[in-house]
Amino acid sequence: MSNDHGKVLPSYMKVFATLCTLTLLTVGAAEFIHFGDLGPIPGYSINIFVGIVIAVVKVICVMYIFMHLKFDHPMLRFFVYVPVFLFFVMSFALNFLEKWTYTR
Numbered sequence: 001m002s003n004d005h006g007k008v009l010p011s012y013m014k015v016f017a018t019l020c021t022l023t024l025l026t027v028g029a030a031e032f033i034h035f036g037d038l039g040p041i042p043g044y045s046i047n048i049f050v051g052i053v054i055a056v057v058k059v060i061c062v063m064y065i066f067m068h069l070k071f072d073h074p075m076l077r078f079f080v081y082v083p084v085f086l087f088f089v090m091s092f093a094l095n096f097l098e099k100w101t102y103t104r
Contacts, residue, residue, distance in 0.1 A: 015065045019058055026054045056088050
């Protein structure tokens, strides 16, 4: 049985390039893009949402390759991705709820 690292190294390099690009996108979105208020939704909440979406994409990239979910059964991926998605949704909802209760 041989460890053929030649086939996984390009995948790791693609994920590394993707993570670097998404990190630059996160910094750019935080520093240079400032959304205005969208009705009852304040602009900073939209900035937080954009940051969370980029973070979710980065987490999925890391889980898919470095946690080897790419090679696992699709049902196992379902049981991993759904709780992570719900964690991010609840984190954003609690953040929005906290901001909303203090502004009332």
